[in-house]
Amino acid sequence: MFKSLIMKFIALSFLCILTALNGAAQKRVIDSLYKDLRFKKTDTDRAVALYNLSYYYQNFKPDSAMFLAKEAYNLSKKRKFLRGESWALSSMANAFHALHNYPKAIEYFIEQLKIEEKRNIPENIGSTYLSMALVYNSEKDVRKALFYALKADSIAKVNKLPELALFAKLNIGDIYEKANQLGSAMVYSHNAYELSLLQKNDQITGVALNNLGNIYFKRSEYGKANDYYRRSIPFLKSSEDYNNLAECYVGLAKVFKDQHNPDSAIYYAKNAYKLANDNEFFAKAVDASALLIKLYKSNGKIDSAFVYQEIMITLTDSIDNKERAKEVQSITIAEELRQKEIVEAHEKEMEERRQKLQLLAIGILIPIFFFISIFLSRRKVNKKVIEFSGIISLLMLFEYLTLFIHPFVAEKSHHSPFIEIVVFVIIAALLTPTHHKVEHWLIGKLSKIRERHIEMRQRAIDELETDKED
Structure with a gap:
């Protein structure tokens, strides 16, 4: 019992230190963006500066992102600055997506889509469709996710938009893979990989290779899965995409586990856990620690399994608390926005x-x-x-x-x-x-x-x- 408490304390302390360090870096960026906002004189310039602040806040403080985006939207609407309105609506939609309020996210993306249809810029329309596809994918609505992602891919093809085509094919491949439609997933992921090489986009090359590794692992073709995972590593490292790199390490650990190579499996699972934890990708850290528990238990190393079990419980509790907080935030923000809209009306x-x-x-x-x-x-x-x-x-x-x-x-x-x-x-x-x-x-x-x-x-x-x- 005493040992359990010590492990929980160590895990929580480590998370607090990482949060404090990350918070200091975030504060510097935010101060710089607020300083930039103070020097903006015109409404359109202020709207752009507010959008930049909102965009930065999206991942770690979606409530602030929401209100900054709303202010940017009001200024843009006042000046009939359609581009600013579109950006602000996108930011509000992404904030609701981060808060897991998917209906609201879709509502704001539809409003953005209406503006982009007025502006008649195919690339922006396609990007909005793709954003909607990602929300439906998060909601696990495969049919609608594919509907909008395929519409984006069609716009990219008709209007010869290579960058939009790249992201559309990558996301379509990912949607098919998560839905276990592996044949279609392989076709689109290969297409995304080939396009990423043509466009010299190293990050997407790494992500596409990692996705192909996931597909071949699900097909139990471990040799090919291993090959694709390993090929993705240098690309993901060079682009500093640590989220997908952690996923890649977990994939390699699973491959070695199923090939009965526990030492290599533990090596990659530990790398995945450290990378995910250091960069606050806690869901990936939970996946890695869950895998380590299984690996250590199968090797008879109960103490090590117990250590990672305590870490996993701490991380899971932290994630659950964050999810509950997000739900409350989402309801609160939606009501505050409603009240603000009543006042504005x-x-x-x-x-x-x-x-x-x-x-x-x-x-x-x-x-x-x-x-x-x-x-x-x-x-x-x-x-x-x-x-x-x-x-x-x-x-x-x-x-x-x-x-x-x-x-x-x-x-x-x-x-x-x-x-x-x-x-x-x-x-x-x-x-x-x-x-x-x-x-x-x-x-x-x-x-x-x-x-x-x-x-x-x-x-x-x-x-x-x-x-x-x-």
């Missing part, structure tokens, strides 16, 4: 109401100006004042019409400045002659009213003078 409603009231006020003011013009025309006022009043009334009317139809034009043109300019030039071309005709008609009418009233006034004066003479 209310503010938007108030702004729209304010604008409508202003339009109503202007609409009421225009006929008042017309009545003032008519009133002035009946009084002894300079003709130019009447003409000026009439022109102002007409200008307000036509500007009011332009202001009134602007939201409709903006919505239908998807806020495209070019389309808006063309539409308003056409409207101006139609309204300008009408404006001039109405202006001449109105001024003429007001002048006639003025002249008639002057004549009537003069006649009245003449009649009074005649009466006086009589």
Whole structure:
């Protein structure tokens, strides 16, 4: 019992030291990103800086990533910065993916997809499909994961997008492998490997070779599995992909275990555990420690098996606690976002109401100006004042019409400045002659009213003078 407590204490202490060291490095990067944000002046630049912060926070603090991305989204939407909106939605979706809230992740990826379809950039549409495929794969919905991954692959093929094709084929191979459809998995993983060589992408070369090792291991072709695993190691090391390298070491350990070579199996399982633990890939560390327990037990080394069992329990508890915390975080964040959206909707409603009231006020003011013009025309006022009043009334009317139809034009043109300019030039071309005709008609009418009233006034004066003479 005492030994068990000591082992738990050592394991927890080791995890705390690693977390502290990693935290110090993270703080330096975050401080640098916040410093960059402070120097940004325009809304679009601030939106990009906020997205960069959000992207960095995604893996270890998804709640912060979420709120930073939301702020970036609001700024981007305010400035009609579609690229910024898309990035922010992607960041929010990835944060929900990290929190294992898959429905919310899909919801935000769909919103991103709508924007990318407006922008009509095939590579971005394909990338969004691929992100959705990864969420469905995490949810173990193989059918939908393949549907979206294959759509991404199709877009890559039609539009000749080699990088998208590479990632699509790699992920399709991985989806098939996890679903134990090994024939299809092998075809796509080989394609990904060949494309990675052409594109000189060492990391993907290493991942594809590791995936092929997994496939051949499941087929019990241990010689080929061993070969692919070993070939992946230098690529994964050079690209510092320690997560997949740990998986590769676990794969090699399993190969040697099934080939009844316990010493080599223990060697690679230990390497996998150390690498995963040092880099905080705790799920891989659990896989490696579980394998070491089996290996030591089969060799009769109960003490060593017990050590790794205690480590595995500690790691599993840590992972379970993190998963529960993620679930709570996900619910909390979803509710906070909902409340924020309610506030934003209310503010938007108030702004729209304010604008409508202003339009109503202007609409009421225009006929008042017309009545003032008519009133002035009946009084002894300079003709130019009447003409000026009439022109102002007409200008307000036509500007009011332009202001009134602007939201409709903006919505239908998807806020495209070019389309808006063309539409308003056409409207101006139609309204300008009408404006001039109405202006001449109105001024003429007001002048006639003025002249008639002057004549009537003069006649009245003449009649009074005649009466006086009589």
